Amino acid sequence: MDNAVKVLGIFGSPRREGNTDVLLTEALKGAGGEGAHVEGIHLCDFKITPCTECLSCFKDGVCVIPDDMQGIYPRLLEANIVIFASPIFFYGITGWAKAMVDRCQALWSRRYVLHDPGLGGEGNKRKGFFISVGGTKGQRMFEGAVLTVKYFFDAFNTEYAGDLLFRGVDACGDIRKNPEALPQAFAAGKRLVSDLRSTGGV
Ligand SMILES: Cc1cc2nc3c(=O)[nH]c(=O)nc-3n(C[C@H](O)[C@H](O)[C@H](O)COP(=O)(O)O)c2cc1C
Numbered sequence: 001m002d003n004a005v006k007v008l009g010i011f012g013s014p015r016r017e018g019n020t021d022v023l024l025t026e027a028l029k030g031a032g033g034e035g036a037h038v039e040g041i042h043l044c045d046f047k048i049t050p051c052t053e054c055l056s057c058f059k060d061g062v063c064v065i066p067d068d069m070q071g072i073y074p075r076l077l078e079a080n081i082v083i084f085a086s087p088i089f090f091y092g093i094t095g096w097a098k099a100m101v102d103r104c105q106a107l108w109s110r111r112y113v114l115h116d117p118g119l120g121g122e123g124n125k126r127k128g129f130f131i132s133v134g135g136t137k138g139q140r141m142f143e144g145a146v147l148t149v150k151y152f153f154d155a156f157n158t159e160y161a162g163d164l165l166f167r168g169v170d171a172c173g174d175i176r177k178n179p180e181a182l183p184q185a186f187a188a189g190k191r192l193v194s195d196l197r198s199t200g201g202v
Pocket residue numbers: 013014015017018019020021086087088089090091092133134135136137138141169170171172173
């Protein structure tokens with residue numbers, strides 16, 4: 001199991017059995033079926049204070065806020081693949097998800113201020129994948145969220161490897177009515193693991 005690919009699934013919606021919840025669960029099943037070691041965390045179970053912009057992390061890359069985010073940093077850094085799911089809330093990710101992303105300023109600082117090699121070099125990037133759902137059909141609905149997630153991944157040396165984005169899905173669990181959605185999520189999880197293995201990433 002030591003050489004197993006580690007996959008971290010981050011559930012960013014507060015709604016259990018909701019649309020992104022269902023999709024990420026499928027993606028993690030796909031990854032697990034490929035032999036990956038899979039962990040899922042629901043951000044709404046964690047107490048994550050928003051970043052206070054004290055910039056203490058610029059000195060040593062460590063966030064001084066003593067809350068549940070301290071348990072998430074090592075999970076992000078140990079993962080080979082991070083699958084992040086958030087619905088669209090006001091053209092962005094949820095507040096739960098944004099609090100976690102902003103606290104990754106400590107990792108950004110390690111990478112770009114302190115040039116800490118512990119985050120991994122160019123040849124050793126993690127893979128990141130984004131899953132999102134929005135209730136309406138706005139053409140530009142995912143633009144803000146995708147940009148945020150790209151820079152979130154980049155903060156801890158993670159390549160944006162792709163996404164699954166669904167418009168026009170609003171009520172809890174309605175994503176199940178789309179016959180292609182769950183198989184696509186399962187396949188994405190499976191492919192992320194097999195692609196990483198085939199490129200010698202793990
Ligand atoms: C606070 C809030 C803000 C929302 N903002 C948007 C929005 O800007 N655009 C949109 O298309 N849907 C918006 N929605 C709808 C959700 O994206 C939609 O219900 C989605 O399916 C929820 O996914 P979940 O079941 O994974 O939580 C919003 C919902 C809430 C509760």
